[in-house]
Amino acid sequence: MTHILITGASGRLGGAAVRSLLALHPAGSVHALVRTPDAAARLRRTGVDARLADYADPAALAAAFRGIDRLLFISSPTLDPEQRLRQHLDVIAASRSIEHIVYTSVHGADHDPAHAATEAALRVRGGATILRNGFYTEPFVTTALEHARNGVILSATASRPLATASIADMAEAAARVAAAPPAQALWELRGPAWTYPALAAILSGLLGRPVESREVTPDAVGPLGPLHAAAAAGVLGHETDDLRRLLGREPRGVASVAAAAVHSG
Numbered sequence: 001m002t003h004i005l006i007t008g009a010s011g012r013l014g015g016a017a018v019r020s021l022l023a024l025h026p027a028g029s030v031h032a033l034v035r036t037p038d039a040a041a042r043l044r045r046t047g048v049d050a051r052l053a054d055y056a057d058p059a060a061l062a063a064a065f066r067g068i069d070r071l072l073f074i075s076s077p078t079l080d081p082e083q084r085l086r087q088h089l090d091v092i093a094a095s096r097s098i099e100h101i102v103y104t105s106v107h108g109a110d111h112d113p114a115h116a117a118t119e120a121a122l123r124v125r126g127g128a129t130i131l132r133n134g135f136y137t138e139p140f141v142t143t144a145l146e147h148a149r150n151g152v153i154l155s156a157t158a159s160r161p162l163a164t165a166s167i168a169d170m171a172e173a174a175a176r177v178a179a180a181p182p183a184q185a186l187w188e189l190r191g192p193a194w195t196y197p198a199l200a201a202i203l204s205g206l207l208g209r210p211v212e213s214r215e216v217t218p219d220a221v222g223p224l225g226p227l228h229a230a231a232a233a234g235v236l237g238h239e240t241d242d243l244r245r246l247l248g249r250e251p252r253g254v255a256s257v258a259a260a261a262v263h264s265g
């Protein structure tokens with residue numbers, strides 16, 4: 001039996017990946033890495049073996065990786081690039097006995113020092129698949145939905161496209177790769193491209209009242225402003241086929257994510 005451990009299992013991506021993997025792989029061979037006893041207890045109730053370690057604790061990582069054949073390594077959410085890289089290198093160093101690592105990197109990783117250096121370290125290590133995850137669709141939809149209640153959603157994208165992807169689809173793709181690592185070592189995971197005017201029309205239909213998209217400055221958009229600016233510069237709109245190939249179906253589009261957000265209240 002191949003034993004697979006998923007890190008970041010209390011988070012959005014890791015948690016969804018655990019659920020996807022349980023549908024693909026025998027429960028007794030699905031393991032999860034978390035940082036707190038509460039998170040471990042929640043996962044154990046779903047039949048998953050939960051182990052405790054922090055990315056900053058090499059000894060605990062080595063103990064948690066015992067008996068593991070494959071690692072689904074969810075990148076650290078730490079924003080400090082040096083700290084993030086140190087954590088990632090510690091995870092890779094502790095993974096010596098692990099046959100294969102699947103690493104969730106990010107769209108544009110060549111321009112992100114911590115992700116680029118982590119990918120380079122994994123290439124040196126060998127036995128690694130790198131998934132460059134597109135930006136999540138959900139935060140764009142959630143923010144737009146809050147604004148849509150006033151009839152206007154804010155964009156600084158110049159109506160240019162964003163090929164974002166849903167968390168559930170990227171988690172399922174990662175689980176599929178961990179369950180059966182493909183020969184291709186680098187994947188660019190993106191969903192179907194969409195624009196703010198299209199999202200306004202979708203929300204208008206879902207809410208049953210007019211919603212328009214208004215162009216403002218990136219600062220006025222809030223925390224997603226830098227990604228809006230990147231979209232306006234034309235760097236987020238390029239679609240790829242990789243997510244569809246891994247899922248064996250079309251990835252969810254922004255309309256599906258918006259419908260789920262509206263129906264969940």
Ligand SMILES: NC(=O)c1ccc[n+]([C@@H]2O[C@H](COP(=O)([O-])OP(=O)(O)OC[C@H]3O[C@@H](n4cnc5c(N)ncnc54)[C@H](OP(=O)(O)O)[C@@H]3O)[C@@H](O)[C@H]2O)c1
Pocket residue numbers: 007008009010011012013014034035036039053054055056074075076077078087106133134135136
């Ligand atoms: N593509 C995108 O648009 C996008 C958006 C957001 C994030 N990301 C990146 O994707 C990764 C996962 O995202 P997410 O949405 O799942 O994030 P999340 O919901 O914040 O989950 C992060 C996970 O990492 C764990 N973690 C944090 N620091 C850790 C440490 N020092 N040692 C061990 N585990 C640690 C957290 O554990 P606790 O529960 O104990 O804190 C949690 O399980 C992150 O690198 C994040 O930066 C990508």
